[in-house]
Amino acid sequence: MLWVDEYRPTKLEDLSYHSDITDRLQALAQNPDSMPHLFFYGPSGAGKKTRINCLLEALYGPGARKLKLDQRTFTTPTNKTVQINMVTSSYHIEISPGDAGLNDRFVVQDIIKEIASNQNISAMSSTKKTALFKTVVLVEVDRLSRQAQAALRRTMEKYAKTCRLILCCDSMSKVMEPVRSRCLGIRVPAPTHIEISNVLIKTARRTEHTLPEEVASNIARSCDRNLRRAILMLEAMSTQGLTKDQPVPVTDWELYIRQIAIDITKEQSPQRLAATREKMYELLVNCIPPTIVLKTLVRELLRNLDDTLKPSVVEWAAFYEHRIAMGSKEIFHLEAFVAKYMALYKKYLNDLFDDF
Ligand SMILES: Nc1ncnc2c1ncn2[C@@H]1O[C@H](COP(=O)(O)OP(=O)(O)OP(=O)(O)O)[C@@H](O)[C@H]1O
Numbered sequence: 001m002l003w004v005d006e007y008r009p010t011k012l013e014d015l016s017y018h019s020d021i022t023d024r025l026q027a028l029a030q031n032p033d034s035m036p037h038l039f040f041y042g043p044s045g046a047g048k049k050t051r052i053n054c055l056l057e058a059l060y061g062p063g064a065r066k067l068k069l070d071q072r073t074f075t076t077p078t079n080k081t082v083q084i085n086m087v088t089s090s091y092h093i094e095i096s097p098g099d100a101g102l103n104d105r106f107v108v109q110d111i112i113k114e115i116a117s118n119q120n121i122s123a124m125s126s127t128k129k130t131a132l133f134k135t136v137v138l139v140e141v142d143r144l145s146r147q148a149q150a151a152l153r154r155t156m157e158k159y160a161k162t163c164r165l166i167l168c169c170d171s172m173s174k175v176m177e178p179v180r181s182r183c184l185g186i187r188v189p190a191p192t193h194i195e196i197s198n199v200l201i202k203t204a205r206r207t208e209h210t211l212p213e214e215v216a217s218n219i220a221r222s223c224d225r226n227l228r229r230a231i232l233m234l235e236a237m238s239t240q241g242l243t244k245d246q247p248v249p250v251t252d253w254e255l256y257i258r259q260i261a262i263d264i265t266k267e268q269s270p271q272r273l274a275a276t277r278e279k280m281y282e283l284l285v286n287c288i289p290p291t292i293v294l295k296t297l298v299r300e301l302l303r304n305l306d307d308t309l310k311p312s313v314v315e316w317a318a319f320y321e322h323r324i325a326m327g328s329k330e331i332f333h334l335e336a337f338v339a340k341y342m343a344l345y346k347k348y349l350n351d352l353f354d355d356f
Pocket residue numbers: 003004005007008009014015016017042043044045046047048049050051170199227228231
């Protein structure tokens with residue numbers, strides 16, 4: 001098992017940072033009847049899923065950790081079948097409804113209806129502590145279509161007594177306002193460098209490795225404040241001994257994007273744009289999510305850019321990130337961003353030479 005899974009905290013009291021969020025979750029778990037639907041949001045690797053699992057453990061006891069993988073088939077009104085993978089326990093169900101593509105609306109409605117009308121938990125609970133409702137955890141809700149979000153809004157009102165929803169995604173802004181306003185938002189910010197270093201040192205201690213503080217802070221600075229990434233880096237580096245001067249590994253796809261950033265800054269031409277499109281395709285077919293490609297590209301571009309140009313590059317990146325979220329062909333928007341960057345940079349160079 002990878003360290004990220006093996007040493008993931010399972011109880012609220014074991015969570016090591018964001019103690020204010022932990023206190024709020026503890027208060028909710030102590031009074032489950034008044035718990036509203038929840039919406040966890042924050043950057044990738046900040047610890048959202050870990051906190052959701054700890055909350056479920058606090059609500060239902062160790063039974064919430066006895067998980068099994070399930071595959072369910074849904075039939076749409078037009079007789080199409082949709083297969084969805086889900087993780088279930090006796091108390092909750094976790095799905096990523098966005099996987100159902102255009103039929104996500106039926107999956108959302110059916111699954112909530114089904115779980116809300118199932119056996120009451122009081123009949124199966126042996127401990128007084130257990131909450132009396134079941135929970136549906138919907139991850140990556142930002143991938144849901146508008147129709148599915150509207151269906152979710154209606155369903156969450158109807159079954160509020162017998163079932164609670166926990167929604168989870170990176171950014172709340174991609175979810176419609178009526179769904180957001182029916183949930184208690186819990187923002188899980190990315191951990192700071194010091195918090196990441198502390199988790200790394202603790203993890204290394206548990207795996208009987210000695211981690212020098214310099215290496216821990218090097219990893220913390222290189223992981224983009226993503227704790228999952230930091231622990232994966234630590235595990236990879238531990239095979240070579242964790243010495244003081246050990247370099248932090250950079251992944252191949254990051255080097256590839258770094259090269260794209262260098263290329264498009266060196267030359268702005270239709271040929272370079274066409275070559276960049278090929279490279280973008282290659283990243284996408286290797287399952288690097290388009291938003292990660294865009295974010296990494298912007299980070300690399302900003303490294304060597306003049307300060308006057310930085311705000312507009314970031315602004316256009318945000319514009320195309322929104323387009324990626326709303327549209328369906330990611331490659332169009334990635335390419336459009338590159339074209340926009342080339343235009344901005346060329347204009348900047350022209351203005352610079354005009355001044356001389
Ligand atoms: N409080 C914590 N203490 C120690 N380790 C933690 C803590 N929170 C999270 N982690 C570690 O960080 C990893 C990533 O956390 P998690 O999967 O909860 O992030 P996430 O925000 O849900 O990410 P994503 O949005 O990408 O799914 C976990 O596998 C776990 O090992």
